[in-house]
Amino acid sequence: MNVDAALDEFVRHLRSERGLSPHTISAYESDLRSLLSFLSTREQKADGGAAVDAITLDALRDWLWAESQAGLTNKSLARRTSSVRGFTSWLARTNKITQDAGSRLKTPKPGSSLPRVLTHNAVTEILDGLSAEAVGGEPLAIRDLAIIELLYASGIRVSELVGLDVDDLNLTDNTVRVTGKGSKERVVPFGIPAARALHRYVTEARPTIRAEAEAPVLANAERETISGAAAVFIGRRGSRINVRTVYQLVAKLLADIPGAGPIGPHTLRHTAATHVLDGGADLRIVQEMLGHSSLATTQVYTHVSKERLKESYQRAHPRA
Known part of the structure; x- marks a missing residue:
């Protein structure tokens, strides 16, 4: 029917x-x-x-x-x-x-709304803040910068990010192999800033986190070896991070951005897709990037881009 x-x-x-x-x-x-x-x-x-x-x-x-x-x-x-x-x-x-x-289906609460697209300035502010925190070399700060850079650069889902293994990263050609819904694989590119953040995390911070997590394990022969050996993103205990950890990180970062609006788990994904389309990318390229099975799903973002164009025009044009 x-x-x-x-x-x-x-x-x-x-x-x-x-x-x-x-x-x-x-x-x-x-x-x-x-x-x-x-x-x-x-x-x-x-x-x-x-x-x-x-x-x-x-x-x-x-x-x-x-x-x-x-x-x-x-x-x-x-x-x-x-x-x-x-x-x-x-x-x-x-x-x-x-x-x-x-x-x-959850009912939107009064005084809040569904996730909206961040401005370029808001994203820059977030990444600049994370970069400043990572300068000191604290491993988790370096990890957090790599997480946000990759989410924004690639538009992958949070669930896809936490499922990444080291072998999925190709830091030579700046791509990541992602396993999405229905176990479908796709290869998604990312830019130079994300590549730099990932390289520093994988070569400096990740080994440090694992070494610190393994120390108490090695001191106790009865304990099993920690998990997460293959995972790209790991927590203090050396295990693969979970979706909740990334959601909390994103929520904390966006809460500090004036005018960022309500926060949702897919805020950076929505933002990445819209910014790529704003830059003139072909809709089918964005479909492949996001892992949408239907082009119609991706077309939602063209509507958002048109709305943003209209808003910019009305703000800027003297006879709008």
């Missing part, structure tokens, strides 16, 4: 069985038509052609993020979230879908 047909049936249900007011039904339909349009583009189908199975949690999150970038307030986003939950709950009850993705 496609989403358009399901939506028509849902609206009839709201009208005849729940007896909602015309105003409430209109609000439901407006919210869900927006989702329908997004899914049709994402799935590269004609309007309404996307199947109800396309309503996944990832798709819903991408839709809300696109809506936030288009300027919707959190009040409007919360209403749309509520409408979607009602729709997916009905789809599940009527056995049109097997999993209710809407039930796991």
Whole structure:
């Protein structure tokens, strides 16, 4: 069943069985038509052609993020979230879908919004601050600089970053082999600043962290050798770092940036993709870089870039 047909049936249900007011039904339909349009583009189908199975949690999150970038307030986003939950709950009850993705969709809180794209100046401020901290040679400071440089340079997911092994890094041609969703591999390039940060981390800081972590292990023969030998990014104990560690690092850094806005786990990924498109990169190149299976998913960022262009024009042009 496609989403358009399901939506028509849902609206009839709201009208005849729940007896909602015309105003409430209109609000439901407006919210869900927006989702329908997004899914049709994402799935590269004609309007309404996307199947109800396309309503996944990832798709819903991408839709809300696109809506936030288009300027919707959190009040409007919360209403749309509520409408979607009602729709997916009905789809599940009527056995049109097997999993209710809407039930796991979080409502944006008042006073906050979904992650937004950082400015070039904000990114520079973050990286300059990390570089200053790393000058002293503290291993974890050097590691943190390498993490943020790579996230911004490549646009890879945090989960992909923490899963990297040393063999995945190629510091000769400045590329990294990434295993993404569905165990699909791709090779992503990164620039000279990221290469320098990674080289210093791999050759200086990482060996120091491992040596300090292994010392107590060697002193106790009954303990097993620490894990993380293959991992690129490791913690104080020498083990592979986890996603939460990187999320906390990003949140801490962005909290110190005036005007950075609300922080989300994919902030640097969103920023990297948008900045690359702002620089004139081909959409399909960005699709490959991000590991998107569908070009329609990447097209969300072209919308963001156009919005940023419009904002810049309106600020700068004397007759805007």
